[in-house]
Amino acid sequence: MTALPAPSAPAPPAPVPAPKPRAPPCAPGDEFELHFIGELECGWDFPGLEVDDGLFVDYSCEAGMDWLPIARKEGFVGQTQTCYADAHGVYVFNHPIDFHYIADSVASWPQLHLQVFKLDAAGRVETLAYGSMTLPNACGHREVTVRTWRPLQRNVLEEARTVSSTSGADGALPASRAEVLHGEVRSKMVTKTSGSILVALDTIFRNAGKHQILTG
């Protein structure tokens, strides 16, 4: 019988030194890469809008510390064009999305945070709605409808003032947008349903099999 050298070679060294924060855990070319390609397509059903109210969306893609955005050091953030509704009440944003990440960990999957603003005829900008979605975690084409909401004010008087929009105050959030949309400080809020936003995404994985990641 020949000796089997295989089991001894990949025996995991038990005292693993703590890795440096940005040290790649795998060989170059073997990283788990993700591409999210698509559009922030359109929005509809936003209540209380006049004909000459335009909408635009401010978005940011929030991922964990182990997610490295490629080609955009500041992360994937941006703002769409301001659009006015067509005959069916659809606001076409048609904003291109091309996110490229290298992930050292699949924990804290990236989330797309959306904030819808209204630009009225007098040039005032107000927040209309918030929404968030988790980016797809399986490759393929996906069309996601993001339902959005807006925070209600504390009492009826403030609420009436916000609806009549004379004050121009945006919906006051108890914390920053990222914290609220991540879902930890939301238990103190009262919100109201707002419109929907359609996001069409194609997801591409690289080296998912090498890292033994099973997706749907």
Added chain:
Amino acid sequence: MASFNTVLHRTQDEATQNLLGTVDTPLPPPQPPPSGPSQLGPSVSNGAPIPPALEVTAPIGSAQAASRLMGTETEDTKRSRADDAQREKTEMQATCFRMVLNGEIESAEMGSGGHGPLMCIFSMQHGPDWTVVSGASDGITQLACASVPTSSFVTSWRGGLAEFVWSFPLGVVYKSTSPFGWPRIVVTVYGTDLCNRRVVKGYGSVHVPCQPGRHTRTIRLYCPLSSSPLTRLLGALFGNPAQLVDPRILAGTDGREVIRVQSGGKVRVHFDVMLKDTSSFNYAF
């Protein structure tokens, strides 16, 4: 005649040598010995990475290709032609993947805004890693009229939806090393206004689907708005409404936040996508 051919061959040979800068030294013999194809066979068939020795010989391979192009056929080049083809195939497989896009720009629906014939100008935009291998990445369709007259009572009763069919074919082959900057199609629809002047009816863009197969996408269109009502009125009067100087910015995110648009209209596009050599990159689509 024969002497003329010889002279021609010699001058072409000299031109090739000058082109390659190897006037003094003769062409080196082909690097892999004639037994090369038998060695290459298995690596091509099972898609294994090419050995480094083959990458080193790449310039010599291109030199041979150039001399073959110039018409100097020697015994050496003849012998190594099959070898060359095999090597090119292997290199192609290892360095980039291809995306073959066929399809058609099928039709448009302009709602109430469409009068008279419509024309579509399209252009495919891609990131820096991408290269067009063959085919035209932009084009202009014909002027298409709807089958029902758009201004009649019937269409207004039907909601003003008339279909303008172009059925214009698309055919491009791309190569790239990364999906970042995946190609997008940017369409511009031109129509005529009430005074029969050609005006922009809408812009739109969509990315080419990333999965192989047949896909149908609907591009929602929008038209830029002038910044003030006065210029809007003047533009409508003089047939010169606001339009984008370079519609290719619609394929990117830069500067989009300063545009104001009026939504309206749709273009339907069919995509037939084929992907090649993506398995060596471990991409899952």
